[in-house]
Every structure is written in C-alpha cells, then in structure tokens.
Amino acid sequence: MDSPAPVPASAPAASSAARKIIPIVPVESDSVGLYEATKKIYPRTVRGMFARWRWAMVFLTQLVFYGLPWAEWGERQLVLFDLAARRFYIFGLVLYPQDLIYLSGLLVVSALALFLFTAVAGRLWCGFACPQTVYTEIFMWVEHKIEGNRTARMRLDAEPMSLEKLVKKWFKHLVWIGIALWTGFTFVGYFTPIRDLGLAFLQTRMGSWEVFWVFFYGFATYGNAGFMREQVCKYMCPYARFQSAMFDRDTLIVTYDPKRGEPRAPRRKGLDPRSMALGDCIDCGLCVQVCPTGIDIREGLQYECIGCGLCVDACDTVMQKMAYAPRLIRYDTQNGMEAGWTRRQLLHRVLRPRVLVYTAILALLVAGLLASLVARTPLKVDVVRDRASLARIVEGGRLENVYRLQIMNATEEARHYRIAAHGIEGLSVSPDERVTIDAAQSRWVAVRLQVPYGVVPSGSHTVHFDIRDEEGGVQVSEKAVFLVPR
Ligand code: SF4
Numbered sequence: 325m326d327s328p329a330p331v332p333a334s335a336p337a338a339s340s341a342a343r344k345i346i347p348i349v350p351v352e353s354d355s356v357g358l359y360e361a362t363k364k365i366y367p368r369t370v371r372g373m374f375a376r377w378r379w380a381m382v383f384l385t386q387l388v389f390y391g392l393p394w395a396e397w398g399e400r401q402l403v404l405f406d407l408a409a410r411r412f413y414i415f416g417l418v419l420y421p422q423d424l425i426y427l428s429g430l431l432v433v434s435a436l437a438l439f440l441f442t443a444v445a446g447r448l449w450c451g452f453a454c455p456q457t458v459y460t461e462i463f464m465w466v467e468h469k470i471e472g473n474r475t476a477r478m479r480l481d482a483e484p485m486s487l488e489k490l491v492k493k494w495f496k497h498l499v500w501i502g503i504a505l506w507t508g509f510t511f512v513g514y515f516t517p518i519r520d521l522g523l524a525f526l527q528t529r530m531g532s533w534e535v536f537w538v539f540f541y542g543f544a545t546y547g548n549a550g551f552m553r554e555q556v557c558k559y560m561c562p563y564a565r566f567q568s569a570m571f572d573r574d575t576l577i578v579t580y581d582p583k584r585g586e587p588r589a590p591r592r593k594g595l596d597p598r599s600m601a602l603g604d605c606i607d608c609g610l611c612v613q614v615c616p617t618g619i620d621i622r623e624g625l626q627y628e629c630i631g632c633g634l635c636v637d638a639c640d641t642v643m644q645k646m647a648y649a650p651r652l653i654r655y656d657t658q659n660g661m662e663a664g665w666t667r668r669q670l671l672h673r674v675l676r677p678r679v680l681v682y683t684a685i686l687a688l689l690v691a692g693l694l695a696s697l698v699a700r701t702p703l704k705v706d707v708v709r710d711r712a713s714l715a716r717i718v719e720g721g722r723l724e725n726v727y728r729l730q731i732m733n734a735t736e737e738a739r740h741y742r743i744a745a746h747g748i749e750g751l752s753v754s755p756d757e758r759v760t761i762d763a764a765q766s767r768w769v770a771v772r773l774q775v776p777y778g779v780v781p782s783g784s785h786t787v788h789f790d791i792r793d794e795e796g797g798v799q800v801s802e803k804a805v806f807l808v809p810r
C-alpha cells in the first residue's frame with residue numbers, strides 16, 4: 325500500500341493564477357481549541373555513529389561543566405566570576421568590570437562561530453551540544469534505566485497506579501532531582517568559590533541568594549529536561565526560529581532522499597523493490613520513533629528538526645537488515661540531494677563566499693581579541709573626587725583638593741605602585757604615595773593634591789594622575805579636575 329508522497333522541502337511556489345486571497349471563514353464548531361494538545365513523546369533508543377557522537381558530547385560538555393569549578397590556578401579557582409568582589413578569574417586572567425569589553429568580544433565571537441557552523445552544517449549545536457539536548461539525553465537515560473525501553477514506558481504510563489509504578493516514578497524523580505540540584509550547585513560554583521560553597525552547604529550556612537540560585541537553576545533543569553524537553557526547542561528557543569536565515573541550499577541538513585525512498589511500502593526482506601515499483605523506504609516508522617522531537621523527516625525540512633542524526637542511525641540499521649545501501653536518510657545539502665553530488669563535491673561547496681566571509685570576520689575578531697588581551701595593561705585605576713571637601717587651605721598656605729583612587733592589581737603577584745600627578749605648576753602629591761596591593765586585589769586610596777595658594781588662577785584645571793607599577797614598569801594616567809575657588 326502506498327503512503328502519501330512526502331512534501332518536498334522546496335515545493336514550487338503556487339502559480340500567480342492560483343495566488344488569490346482566501347477569505348477567512350469562521351469554523352463551524354462547538355469549540356475552537358487555541359492550543360494544540362501536546363502528545364508525550366517516547367523516543368526509542370538507537371545505536372549508531374550519531375548516537376555515539378551525541379554521548380561523546382554529553383561526556384565532554386559535562387566533564388567541562390561539572391569539573392571546571394573544582395580546578396585550581398595557584399591559590400584560587402581556575403574559573404570564577406566573583407560578582408561580589410566584581411572580579412572575574414579565567415585561567416591566568418584577572419578581569420575587572422572595566423574589562424567587560426573582553427567578555428562582550430567573547431560573546432560576539434561565540435555568536436559568529438554559531439552563525440558559521442550553522443551556515444556549514446545546520447543545527448550542529450542544537451543536536452549535539454546545547455544544554456537542553458544534553459540534559460534531556462541524561463534524563464532520558466535515567467528514565468530508560470528505571471522504567472525500561474520505549475514500549476515498557478508507554479505501557480507503564482497507560483496502566484493504572486500500582487505500587488510498582490509508584491516506586492519506579494518516585495525513584496526516577498528522585499534521581500532527576502539529585503542531578504538537577506547538583507547542576508544548580510555547580511552553576512552557582514562559577515560565581516562563588518565552590519569549595520567554600522560546599523562547606524557552607526555541609527554546615528547549613530549557605531547564603532540566601534546562593535540557595536535561591538541553586539534551587540532556581542536546579543528547578544529549570546528538572547523542568548526543562550524532565551518535562552518540557554522538545555517543547556523548549558519547538559516553542560521557546562528563538563534560535564530555532566531565526567536559524568533558517570543562516571541556511572542556504574548548500575547547508576548540510578538531515579534529509580530523507582525521496583527519489584530513492586519513494587514510493588514507500590512495507591515488504592519482505594529479499595524482494596527486489598524495483599521489480600515491485602517501490603522505493604527503498606519500507607515505511608517501518610523507526611526514524612519517527614527515535615526522533616526526540618517526534619517529527620517525520622520524510623516530510624521534508626522542518627524547523628523542529630534539531631539535526632541530531634538519530635533518524636540516520638535508525639534508518640541505516642533498517643537498510644542494513646534489508647541489505648540495501650545505507651544513507652536513505654543522511655546529512656546532505658538541498659543542492660547536493662537534487663544533483664546527486666558526491667561527498668567530494670559537497671565538501672567543495674563548503675568553501676562558498678558566505679562561509680569564507682563568516683570565517684574571515686571570525687578570524688579577524690579572534691585575532692583582535694587575542695592581541696588586545698596580550699597587550700592589556702594589568703593595572704586599572706579609577707579616580708573619584710572627594711565630594712566632602714572640594715578645596716581647602718591647609719598648613720603651609722597651600723591649596724588642597726582630595727581624591728579617592730581605586731587601584732586594581734590585575735596580576736597574580738603583590739605589586740607596589742607609585743602615585744604622581746602633573747598638569748599645574750607646583751602641583752604635589754601629599755603624602756608622597758607608595759601603595760602596596762596584593763595579587764588580584766584592589767584598594768581605595770585617599771590622595772591629596774596641593775598647589776601654593778594664590779599661584780594658580782581660580783577655576784577648574786585639568787590634572788593627571790600617573791600610577792606606576794614599580795615591578796612591572798607599567799604606567800596608567802587618569803584625568804581629574806583640580807578646583808581653585810575665587
Ligand atoms: S528528524 Fe532526525 S535529525 Fe531531526 S530531530 Fe528528528 S531524529 Fe533528529
């Protein structure tokens with residue numbers, strides 16, 4: 325029996341004659357549903373190359389996420405975004421709020437890299453590295469281990485409540501909550517030293533915001549990976565909506581080959597499909613059963629497809645059993661599929677102008693970011709006038725302005741800094757300041773500038789503070805205003 329032909333991804337546009345305005349007619353019905361009812365998806369487990377890659381990415385991403393906050397760099401955490409101290413530690417870098425430009429640069433580079441990978445290979449991020457995908461995979465693995473395979477899970481959900489069902493469900497949720505809370509704890513460990521956090525947890529003296537974020541992040545993980553799953557990708561993630569703007573006909577996507585697969589129909593193994601005027605698809609539905617978003621890839625490119633490749637693995641298993649050639653569903657481009665390109669021709673098209681432009685911009689940005697990081701001054705200074713005393717006459721008949729300097733040592737060693745000033749004749753710093761600041765610390769210092777009274781005309785005068793790192797030889801100059809009253 326023939327199934328309906330699949331809708332091609334690039335169906336020809338309707339002719340202009342057929343393009344007319346269709347009036348909206350009220351539906352004659354007792355009720356109109358505003359939302360589609362959600363059907364629970366029970367993805368089937370599948371083995372294959374893409375399934376192995378997905379698990380490799382789960383291990384890799386989680387090793388980095390759970391492991392990184394425990395790694396140390398000298399006396400401190402390797403990666404720590406210490407919001408309370410307004411200081412970020414990333415490997416050997418100590419960044420202050422004034423260095424936010426580097427984090428912004430990193431975000432721009434990440435966004436461009438995402439554009440580039442999407443233009444080349446579609447939704448690689450979604451299918452293999454997105455936290456939603458990764459945690460859903462982990463939660464589904466737990467579900468599979470406790471409740472059984474797809475059929476067992478469907479049966480369990482359909483049957484009335486029993487002691488066995490209750491125990492299995494409770495146990496599953498307990499494990500899910502454990503993973504979710506550990507994830508929340510790790511997340512907070514990027515913002516507060518994780519060892520102190522662990523100790524505070526054991527001694528039940530965790531701060532209220534830390535408790536809030538552990539539970540909030542944990543709850544989001546539990547809800548998104550345990551319950552929402554594909555709904556997040558389908559309805560909540562904006563990337564799914566705008567990624568089509570980055571696709572073109574040479575972007576690698578997971579596609580079904582309708583020329584080879586149709587007409588689809590079940591048949592016995594060993595029969596020649598061509599003699600029966602059939603395509604290679606045996607309409608087993610396995611590609612739909614393994615799909616984590618529950619779609620049928622045979623209906624063409626759909627925005628719900630996260631490009632995980634599990635349907636490729638499933639179909640290859642079927643093709644192998646039927647002794648047909650593999651890759652009825654495969655990673656291919658729309659142009660490649662239509663023209664029957666070889667792998668070599670496909671790879672050749674990867675280097676198209678759009679990809680080259682993205683790559684060039686990305687390379688320039690990365691080079692610029694690295695160069696500015698290398699050339700970055702490991703000393704930051706902020707100058708604030710002391711509002712309490714604008715200008716005053718002090719002992720010795722000198723006119724004085726008071727300032728507060730925040731000196732930030734962005735190196736990993738204690739440093740001595742010498743403060744000097746220039747800009748007005750006879751300007752002196754009192755006392756002759758030499759400041760010591762510990763590694764990766766900052767300090768507020770009160771500094772007084774003096775000039776002989778009556779020498780400088782009244783008004784505001786521009787002066788410069790010169791702060792010199794005695795060991796590193798680096799010097800930073802900051803502008804300020806010296807006030808002389810009438
Ligand atoms: S259609 Fe295939 S590649 Fe797309 S989400 Fe489903 S299983 Fe993954």
Ligand code: SF4
Nearest residue numbers: 605606608609611639
């Ligand atoms: S797994 Fe392959 S053979 Fe089975 S329905 Fe899907 S495309 Fe057809």
